[in-house]
Amino acid sequence: MRIQEHVPLAPRTSLELGGPARFFVEATDDTMVAEALAWAARRGVPARVLGGGSNLVVADAGFDGLVIEMAQRDLQIDGNRVRAAAGEPWDVLVARCVDAGLAGLECLSGIPGRVGATPIQNVGAYGQEVAETIRAVRALDRATGHEQLLTPAQCAFGYRDSMFKRDPDRFVVLEVTFELVAGGAPALRYAELARAFEGDASPSLSEVREKVIALRRTKSMVIDASDPNRRSAGSFFTNPIVAPEVADAVVAASEAPVPRWPTEDGRVKLAAGWLIEQAGMSKGTRRGAVGISSAHALGLVHHGGGTTAQLLALADEVRDAVRARFGVTLEREPVLWA
Numbered sequence: 325m326r327i328q329e330h331v332p333l334a335p336r337t338s339l340e341l342g343g344p345a346r347f348f349v350e351a352t353d354d355t356m357v358a359e360a361l362a363w364a365a366r367r368g369v370p371a372r373v374l375g376g377g378s379n380l381v382v383a384d385a386g387f388d389g390l391v392i393e394m395a396q397r398d399l400q401i402d403g404n405r406v407r408a409a410a411g412e413p414w415d416v417l418v419a420r421c422v423d424a425g426l427a428g429l430e431c432l433s434g435i436p437g438r439v440g441a442t443p444i445q446n447v448g449a450y451g452q453e454v455a456e457t458i459r460a461v462r463a464l465d466r467a468t469g470h471e472q473l474l475t476p477a478q479c480a481f482g483y484r485d486s487m488f489k490r491d492p493d494r495f496v497v498l499e500v501t502f503e504l505v506a507g508g509a510p511a512l513r514y515a516e517l518a519r520a521f522e523g524d525a526s527p528s529l530s531e532v533r534e535k536v537i538a539l540r541r542t543k544s545m546v547i548d549a550s551d552p553n554r555r556s557a558g559s560f561f562t563n564p565i566v567a568p569e570v571a572d573a574v575v576a577a578s579e580a581p582v583p584r585w586p587t588e589d590g591r592v593k594l595a596a597g598w599l600i601e602q603a604g605m606s607k608g609t610r611r612g613a614v615g616i617s618s619a620h621a622l623g624l625v626h627h628g629g630g631t632t633a634q635l636l637a638l639a640d641e642v643r644d645a646v647r648a649r650f651g652v653t654l655e656r657e658p659v660l661w662a
């Protein structure tokens with residue numbers, strides 16, 4: 325195990341912001357993860373786990389502890405069960421499943437990052453979320469040093485949420501098992517995606533995958549070196565889930581039709597991107613080296629040469645504008661290492 329010192333984290337994040345890791349190790353197998361955690365415990369330094377860095381905001385001061393980058397690769401498809409190591413790139417897994425005719429992940433195409441991060445915030449897009457197909461998560465319990473095979477119920481998934489997110493220092497996700505549907509039809513639940521296939525009775529999994537990637541591209545939500553909005557962490561805020569009275573107040577306060585969806589528990593999900601624009605923070609707004617994506621108001625982007633402090637100041641400005649206009653408080657979606 326080679327522990328490096330003063331390793332820049334900005335190039336390891338999609339925002340390309342933030343300072344260095346005091347200590348850094350690339351874990352290419354699970355034993356290295358356990359050894360690295362033990363090393364940090366012996367030195368009395370905190371340890372954090374890094375995946376693809378596409379949902380992470382690192383403070384300008386960096387992280388004064390050990391960063392363990394999850395770089396284990398392993399992908400096993402056995403019938404309709406798929407098992408992948410935490411360090412496996414997410415979209416490699418999705419592409420393999422689509423090619424194998426396994427339905428259940430096709431709408432999650434084109435998402436950056438690694439497999440191990442997906443249960444943490446229950447990654448979702450275009451009508452699917454990983455909670456629907458995850459059957460087990462093998463994780464290292466940092467309290468005991470032992471591995472556990474966690475059930476979906478133990479993961480306690482919610483919208484962009486899980487037990488892992490609520491208790492971030494407890495487990496390190498090592499491997500995820502999915503159960504998919506062999507020969508299954510693609511999910512066309514998201515209105516925007518369903519519309520794209522109007523008149524096409526039964527698109528294939530790979531047609532849906534390609535369409536999802538194309539839709540994501542129009543919103544600068546695929547990492548593309550030629551896209552001026554490419555330095556982002558995807559959606560910077562979650563879509564607020566509010567009481568019906570709060571949603572009614574937003575409707576009353578707005579002349580434009582309000583995009584909103586009822587949730588199973590009787591609340592209403594609002595579109596954060598819409599709230600941001602209606603609060604006067606337009607797509608393409610610039611504040612020096614940071615700004616709002618010109619393709620999607622939920623994307624805060626770094627244009628190069630900026631700082632995390634600038635990005636967080638813009639996030640506060642956006643949050644304040646939405647709160648002042650609608651009385652709704654947006655919550656940050658990416659993880660912040662501060």
Ligand code: EPU
Nearest residue numbers: 449450451545558559561562563583595597598620621622
């Ligand atoms: N909208 C605007 N202005 C904008 C963007 C969106 O008015 O700038 C409106 C749209 O017109 C639409 C509604 O907001 O009525 C929803 O927009 P969209 O379909 O683009 O999806 P989203 O709710 O903004 C969520 C996820 C994305 C995911 C898409 C597609 C969250 C926080 N974001 O975005 O996930 O790709 O749905 O399923 O739930 C991510 O988490 O990083 C992410 C990219």
